[in-house]
Amino acid sequence: MTSLRREPLAEQAAEALLARIRGGEWALGQKLPGETTLAPQLGVGRSTIREAIRQLAGRGVLASRQGSGVFVIALEPPEDWGDVLRRADIASVIEARVAVEVEASALAAERRTPAEMRAITRAAEQRRVRRSSIEEHVDADIAFHRSVVTAAHNPVLTELFDSFTPLSRQAMIAMLRLHSDYGSDDDQRVHDRIVDAIADRDTESAARLAREHLLTLKSGLL
Known part of the structure; x- marks a missing residue:
């Protein structure tokens, strides 16, 4: 289990998810596990996972598709x-x-x-x-x-x-x-x-x- 502390939890959770994406745990186009799976893995609540996913979506890494789930659309955030x-x-x-x-x-x-x-x-x-x-x-x-x-x-x-x-x-x-x-x-x-x-x-x-x-x-x- 990844240990998170000090910085805002949602930001840390977003970085932890991004590290796992970079590490190849989820391939480009692959669907992420649900909140109920990710939350205990990172030791945070489901609302924190939702916020982390929103942050990564805003950075162009994830995309939420209604009724289907959350998918990896980039392996690195595009530089702005x-x-x-x-x-x-x-x-x-x-x-x-x-x-x-x-x-x-x-x-x-x-x-x-x-x-x-x-x-x-x-x-x-x-x-x-x-x-x-x-x-x-x-x-x-x-x-x-x-x-x-x-x-x-x-x-x-x-x-x-x-x-x-x-x-x-x-x-x-x-x-x-x-x-x-x-x-x-x-x-x-x-x-x-x-x-x-x-x-x-x-x-x-x-x-x-x-x-x-x-x-x-x-x-x-x-």
């Missing part, structure tokens, strides 16, 4: 202009992060204190374990990157980072919802390598890894 614009906004935020965090990572490798190194390591571990929701994971990710920026001992970089944190948080949550995936082991390993570079006082590697990570995020939007 709203998604295109969100991607552009997210890309702008990532570019701003590159401007701040690449230099901050290099400076942190040069200037971090033992106490700051311990704080960076703790933040990386929190990022590893906090994956139960997109919001929680994004907050842990921001805390990690702020610990690096703080260790750069440059108050202007810290102020810049803090000034666009609310916008960055919103953009990162939107990006992860577009991808329907977050907190992978590969992603965590990239952050662990940044930690190692800072611990080794390897300024070039710290900057390079931070840049590569952020540019990979940006390219994933294209």
Whole structure:
């Protein structure tokens, strides 16, 4: 049974159904099971399933046919202009992060204190374990990157980072919802390598890894 929590249940149920469609559980043109079957599978009520189906119908994935049931009409939601614009906004935020965090990572490798190194390591571990929701994971990710920026001992970089944190948080949550995936082991390993570079006082590697990570995020939007 899929466990749903934190985000609105109908939205989570819609994403769970979409994941099963993407996974091939129901083929294009196939009829979905009824509400009485889907509801206990997802651990929600029938009204939540109805709302989830309405959401996916609105996204062009499902279609309700009166007297026949609900059918899969697309394996992926068609991209609309709203998604295109969100991607552009997210890309702008990532570019701003590159401007701040690449230099901050290099400076942190040069200037971090033992106490700051311990704080960076703790933040990386929190990022590893906090994956139960997109919001929680994004907050842990921001805390990690702020610990690096703080260790750069440059108050202007810290102020810049803090000034666009609310916008960055919103953009990162939107990006992860577009991808329907977050907190992978590969992603965590990239952050662990940044930690190692800072611990080794390897300024070039710290900057390079931070840049590569952020540019990979940006390219994933294209």
